[in-house]
Amino acid sequence: MKAKVCSLVVLLLLLTLSVSVFAFDPETWVYVGGAGGPQTLDPAAAYDTASGEIIHYVYDNLFEYVGGDLDNIGPLLATEVPTVENGLMSEDGRTIRVPIRQGVKFHNGAELTAEDVKYSFLRGMLADPAGGPMWMFFEPLLGVQTMRDVIAMAGGPDDFVDISEVDPAILRKAYDLVDATMEVDGNDLIFHLANPYPPFINILTKGGSWASIVCKDWMIANGAWDGNPDTWPKWYDQALEEMTLYDKACGTGPFKLDTWDKSGAQVLLSRFDDYWRGPAALKNVVIKNIPEFATRLLMLRAGDADAIYVGQQDLPQVRTIPGVTVVEDLPQITNTVLFFSFTIPVEGNEDLVGSGKLDGNGIPSDFFADVNVRKAFAYAFDYEAYLNEVVLGAGQIPKGPFPQSLPYVNTEQEYFSHDLAKATEYFKQAFNGEVWEKGFKVGIVYNTGNDARKTALEILEFNIEQINPKFQVEVIGLEWATVLDKLRSSSLPVFVMGWLADFPDTHNFAVPFMHSTGTFAGYCGQGLIDLAKEQFDALIDAGIKATDPAEREKIYHELQRLYVEQAIAMPFMEATTHRVMRDWVQGFEYCPAYAANYDLYKISKVQQ
Amino acid sequence: MLTFIARRLLFLPVVLIGVTLLIFVAMSLLSPYQLVSTYIKSPEELKNQSLDDLVRKYGLDQPVHVRYINWVKNLLKGDLGYSVSANMHVAEAIAKRFPATLELALFAIIPVVLGGIWLGTISAKHYNKPLDHFSRVFAIVGWSLPDFVFGLIVLMIFYGVFGWFPPGRLSMWADSIVLTGDFVRYTGMNTVDALLNKRLDIFWDAVRHLIAPVITLSYLWWAYLLRITRSSMLEVMNKDYVRTARAKGLTERVVMNRHVRRNALIPVATVSGSMVLGLLGGVVIVETVFDYKGIGLLTATGAQQLDYTLVLGTTLFYGLLLVLVNLVVDVLYAIIDPRVRLE
């Protein structure tokens, strides 16, 4: 009896093994990413890199970065890149004519027209889902941030809860305002900007998933806005899953969307044979998500995955695997920054500010409003140790709030360094010597799960505590949800965040880091907001309007200098990135502005 | 008996309300800005979104009782809501992910129970002799080893070294067939559906992907079953009626099989009920390591992202399951052991 059971089991096992073993398939691509996955495939709503990746393969933009070079923008769905020289852009940069390529097919067979291009952006702006990327159209075209602002411009309220509350006449007026910014003229689309905006072309370039071109007829046939100026409010700020392009797609890109298998956390694409640039080499694409690194690694080694996501700290394990190529030191447009809150609420925040007073057991609300304290912290950090030991050399030390991969950055700017003597000096000057005398106790925060940030804080803690035994620093890990909540009320005295560029222009960093309405001003307290209003706002507003590159350089250099000299915050890393793939992957091209990890149109697989 | 069952079932809504209320109470302890993190999942995604706009859009600033009432209203209409972390409706998410865990549990129960009983019987038969000691230690190591350690070792050996059992539920070729038109989904369980679709190759592929997680789960649970079986058998082995049977001259084998084992298996049966529940609750770690996308991983991810809509839906589902399974177990227990009276 037992013997029979055993032999049956063995037979079953052998049977399972008989089915299909790994075979090299040059036409199928499998990429395994880490935790996460797309949130939506709609270009008007997607603002995360996972969504941007899929959109990159399925849609095209008007322009692209030729060869991945940020300084070389070339036409894609447009036939020419508008410049003042070729007459397509007006002298003041406010009128831009884009000639649209003819003979380009969508996945459903329809042909691309300028009307499709206008519809793509217009419907996106009219929908303007909350938390989405459409502000990048509103800012250049209308000088505001949201559709809500446009409705206010048209005379309506800006605090309505439901759009049905607003007078239809005002909504129609708002529509007209947006409609007027884009004009179809034959095969061309003309943009009318509110102000000169040098990076506008960058916003439209591939890598900006929000500027993807959709097919108007297909959209209308699938329940999207029909183009009627009065019905648009029905599609305003819908929930993600209600939007037409949530999990469907019809673009002009080299791949078609087959399925977004949400429960299986994978997206399946297949080749679009009528792609206007000629069909891709790859026929099937699978983008999967598996949170466990060890599992991904085994798949790469077995050849079941052509490329995988590998975290920075796991890279040493991967370099020595035979048959695996690691491409490193790829520049990104990102930085990691240690922020200070200038005005910290004391009530209910005892874990982080202690007693709330400068008595050696806590910090007062305006502790970091004193530039000496900020500078002391900035000189206490060991930048080299972080770069070499934590990031293992994959990056460079910043020179200011703008990553050096951007234009208009002063690489000669004098910057902070690990100098405990200087730090001591600044501490002694802080609060007229009271800080040195009385000491302090502060909690510094990282969001749990992020090793590198935790280590950065521990480096800071270690160095500061060396300076004076009365200085007590506690490194605290908090859940992301709690961090977000505390950020909103600027309750975190010290926190580490990063910023990833939306488009490669210095303005995209200047606003969040230095403008009084920018993201980080909000999280760093009223103190910073006031300071920004006083010193930075005017410069930033001038910087985006200036069309002369020399003038822009002057402005951004000045902003950088102000930032560093006042130690507004402490940028401490500009990390590079890397890619890990099997050695049979050919044609890999990198562009810092792309959300997609691999530009699959250019990739082919050749067995070594 | 019937009144007992009826009374239990009447209590079901009470239990479910209690469970969901607890979750909503927990939710009320969180601020709207903590809850908005469901929509901005990580610091990398934090751009210049207006948190207030998001809070307003998703109604996160409404008082808890209002949200609870809305939820119940929708529930009565049959709508469990939309899960942001799963990117689909909650009901759909459960319908897609639960069968995976069910399949895993069903395939795992057999080796776990059989193996556990076999080991337990050996231990009891050779009480206090080396074989007893060895099998107990062997099982306990499985019980004490953290599941991800063992899971990763299994994955490394059987996939990394031998390449036999890859992670996931299906190979890529099978997956593309299952996801595109031709394949009809009856139960959501790959093995069953493959047989019903008359695709033997997909069936074997599905089985093949089950083997490694089942091995891991088996080893982890054997100790539990071994202990129950062993102590139960030892108890029975020394009972009077067994001694009588021996005294009557029956062979040891007959004594063991007919008298001892049958009675010893009663607690095993009841324990299996809770074990099945435990497995169905989703073995999160095994699902993580083997990329076996089941309901455990779904709920864990949802909980971590504060996706309360999803957590409510799955907890409701699990609560339902639990009450029903417990009911069945209690009834069976009463049937088997006549001394227990259902009150």
Add this chain to the structure above:
Amino acid sequence: MKKLLRNPLSMAGLIILLVFILVAVFAPWIAPVPDMYANNPNHDPYRVPRYGWGNTPQAPSKEHPMGLTHGKYDIFYGIVWGTRTAFKVGLIVTGVSCLVGIVIGSTSAYIGGKFDEVVMRFVDVFMSFPFLIAAIVITTILGRGLDKVIFALVLFRWTGYARLIRGNVLQVKQEEYVMAAKAGGVSHAKILIRHILPNTIFPVLIQASMNMGSIVVTASTLSFLGLGAPEGYADWGQMISFARNWILGTPDNPLAYWYTVVWPGLAIVLFVLSWNLIGDAFRDIMDPRIQG
């Protein structure tokens, strides 16, 4: 007692447990707080020292007899002080949940009827939560920390004991000696404590001893999911979850980072083993129905 000493496995269990107790008691001498922290009065000795800022583990050497794990944490220190953590968590959780479970379960079973039904539904509510989900929810709201882990574990463990003792009490309730005591007019409380509990409590105690070990395992699962003790705390579960990305080693040497798994793994396995063996030994001794 003699039986305990005669059984080699029980002896082994007892010895292992004694070793752990000694390590826990003498932790500050076996793995003293390193000099770099010694002068800081606020330093928490449960914080495992880091010997570098990088992540790659380092093989055992003279200065670090068990090596350094992910994050350059000292494994030896983590194991030694982790023994204290294991005992602390295990004893508190088991003690409190056992007590709560026994009180609620036995009372409910004894009183029986509607009261029992209501209580059991209450138990069902708690059991309806998959434990891991509840732990995640609790940690997100209350924050990370060992005390929150203990709270979560107690909250969801007492139901197991309650059910177990309820089942036994229901059985024993019908036995003759209980009926006799009732007939004799003995007060309910006395019956419960003097007659019923002693005959029903052993399976619970045995279960408790087995759980002492499994609590450590559950805690390590929580660490794996990013809950539990704060990062860098001396906790075996944390130590072993650090090994997570290094288990595969390097392609030419899969065992390159064996020490990150083996030392904490051994600690957990031996701890659980010892409690299991002792639990079994208890059962063998105290249950008069089993003879050699």
